[in-house]
Amino acid sequence: QKEVEQDPGPLSVPEGAIVSLNCTYSNSAFQYFMWYRQYSRKGPELLMYTYSSGNKEDGRFTAQVDKSSKYISLFIRDSQPSDSATYLCAMFSGGYNKLIFGAGTRLAVHP
């Protein structure tokens, strides 16, 4: 079993839709959770960061962490064509010894 599971998609939605991206994980030691956006041939860009359980909102993006279920989500409201990219969840433990990524979900927002 992989430490982090993420549906690779692709996910295709119309402009304006609410997008839900999810990851599950198996290692209860993970404490820091991040979402990255990656455009083709570019390095990942940090979108959201959360520590432990809870919600965090930043503009059109909301990140949720449910440690009891080992489940994290990223919601994108009012999705735009410019949101089309691959979204990667990532997490690491308090020891900072590994930063583990999900497979990435390819998102396409069409006008």
Added chain:
Amino acid sequence: GAVVSQHPSRVICKSGTSVKIECRSLDFQATTMFWYRQFPKQSLMLMATSNEGSKATYEQGVEKDKFLINHASLTLSTLTVTSAHPEDSSFYICSAARQGRNTEAFFGQGTRLTVV
């Protein structure tokens, strides 16, 4: 967010030669840096974790003698691909962890290596 600079962005080299990739954290100190490899349409594969002043920890299946990592200072880590082969052609990305009240990881722009 914090800035991590990776250089070069693209490199083409001949088989058998060595290539060095630099990763610098420009506005923070990074005690931990990560090196990843990414194949087309795939996720990032962690190659190794480097901590300033100590030997890197390599993931299973990654040859430490082929992929030399040096984390000489709190702002610089280097990855040297030695005796490069065409199968080493890939996208290499570094990440630097900024530790403090919150801990976040920021990425360099990536290096596209092509071995001919």
